[in-house]
Amino acid sequence: MTQTRTTRLDRGRSALGPALELVHTGQAPTRAVLTAELGVTRATAGAVAAELEALGLITVDAHPTAPVGSQGRPSHRLAIDPAGPVALAAQIHADGYRAALVGLGGRIVATAPGCGIVDADPAQVISEVVEVGAELLRTTGRRCVGAGLAVPSAVAEPEGTALNPLHLAWEAGAPVRDTFRACLAETGVTDQVHGAAVAGFAANDLNVAALAEHRHGAGRGARHLLVVGTGHHGVGGALVLDGRLHTGSSGLALEVGHLTVDPEGRPCHCGSRGCLDVETDPVALFDAAGRTADSGTSLLTQAAELVRTRYADDPGVREAAGRLIDRLGLGLAGLVNILNPDRIVLAGLHRALVEADGERLRGVVADRSLWGRSGSVPVLPSELEHNSLVGAAELAWQPVLDDPIGTLGG
Template identity: 65%
Template sequence: MAHTSSSPFSGAEPSRRPAPDRGRTLLGPALRLIHTGQAPTRSALTGALDVTRATAGAVTGELEALGLITVDSSPAGGGRGRPSHRLAVAPAGPVVIAAQIHADGVSVALAGLGGHLVEARHLPLPSATDPVRLLRAAAEAGAELARATQRRCLGIGLALPNPVTEPDGTALAALHFAWPSGTPVADLFAEEVRKADPGPRATTPLPSAVANDANLAALAEHRHGAGRGARHLLLVTSGHRGVGGALVIDGRLHTGSAGLALEVGHLTVDPQGRPCACGNRGCLNAETDPEALFVAAGRTPDPDRSVFGQARALAADPDPAVRRAVDHVVDRLGLGLAGLVNILNPDRIVLSGLHLDLLAAAPERLAAVVADRCLWGRSGRVPIVPAQVTHAGLVGAAELAWEPYLNDPQASAETR
């Protein structure tokens, strides 16, 4: 296929997937459990799938034959009883390309199973940032990595800093680059990937998919980071510019009817606040991003350095005036989170980007603001935790590219 829809994510429990061929049906759920670290041994996999030891052995044997996992028959742990086999993703197994476009750069990496980035490169934006040239830069940088590796390359996923519709894969409100609303990013990216030539070890044509970066970061945190075990995970993040959010419910990314849900950046937290690029005032987007912190502190960032990096450093500055600015921004963030808690009732909130630094700077203040403005108050306090996944947007883009093979591992054999 030339490209997939922008959000094929699913996390249904294995027991809910009926199929006439039970063994093949179990391959995807088994690989997903190993990929996310939930089944480090064959015994754990047997219990998670609710199957016999023989069935689990057959499933892991087939996944090993596909080159996706390794099975170590040496004893795993000590204790009494029959030792279980260790299961792990294959260190020399296939990879996908993960790509991300930021407001001020392009990042690419190779990624194996298990949420591991094999190599990451961070490049400046090209001189022209129209859709075709910027998508071409991401495709060519990823293809260069694919040509250089000896591992099979199965697909490419791209994280974009704007909403992406489903299932057609068009970009709306691309405020960072002034792209025309409705730009067909999925089709354009697929064409640029085809022209970039990812090399002889890549699937031909190389499947590609695009999605919003906050959605992908939430997926990465749910599968590999601070969101593990949460049933209703809310992620809120502020990166280089603006604020994004996403919700994962029972392992599934909630994207709404057309992929546009959880645009939390445009939740109003101060009607008299700073103007937002969307045309409103006081959006979370304009009140809690890196620029907002500089404005509150009365500081001017160095134009020759990353504003995001400078804002992270500013959030830790002990100067009293900066502390007051941090408190101001934290209060606005708390108002936004409280409104989201009242509507969504998550069981965990993960903060990333600059919001992670604001949480570190004023954890008690942020929790108190959320509790005071939440319908359930302190009795219903929701844990607010820092993100754990490094380069979560890239890891999420890798998840997007891996998704077809997590659903059907045997599809990975087509390029062998």
């Protein structure tokens, strides 16, 4: 028997992947920088850049960019090819779904108007959002490298099933990833290189948001990034370690909603009391402020807006939000003791809280974490508007970043 072809040790052997990652995260403006960052010779960096250009991923300026104050030959600028391939990103949330095309660097190239239907089974909703995305691909004529789906639920690995699809009319255990892939195949979103359907990935929305923030937002450069956020469906967490999402052994890590932050707090559906989830969500804010929400926009939006506009002036809001900040700080401190991240990024209502009074929040985290004083952890608001959508695209871009030639041709 002839020996089977093996590629296991070939992964990562080429400098192409790391180079593309640098371009992707905006850290490779020129070939000279690429040389330094990759630790290779100028010859290699030049060859790598040429290869990326040949793959249609980047453009190299014909004319050098005038340097400001340095001597030496000026560099030619490397830029992400604006006409390059894109990833199909889809997001399903409590209010409906969204689709977009996202290019390298997390740039949203095209978006479809959102839709508000959620009272349907997974197959129906996923089918619709894939159809919308496919339409985007057809009208723009873009080449597609893959597709990613963000869902408001923990996604089990490696099954790809949604375990707690709260606020969605889905049963637990819905095979979202396989459904997504089937829809991609049916809709004819095919890979121009390999002829088959493009690879489809599905993950929790906050997890992929963390990925997006790490690469293009407030988490850029962090080695161990912790992201915590309140969405429409409770508090969630995500962890990015050395550039990779840590989802645990079965995709269920960072279920931080039920950390106890007040032993005498509100009862939680998990059976305990004073969970981070029920103590720092929009309902807790309105209750603490003695207000009632309007029936118009979502509770989350109203709560964030309330904190943003009234924290400085309204003592009632200040006290209510302060209560949430203290509880959140306690939860974050517990996570700091366990995970020791070098940065924390907050999303959703938590983002509004840190923007309103980051000083207070950071103080609580420092006081209640064991090593807070030896170097307090930066706690920042998230930066990207559509981080879940961009993050869904990251899932699809990942194989390309790992092995550009293997996925795009050659």
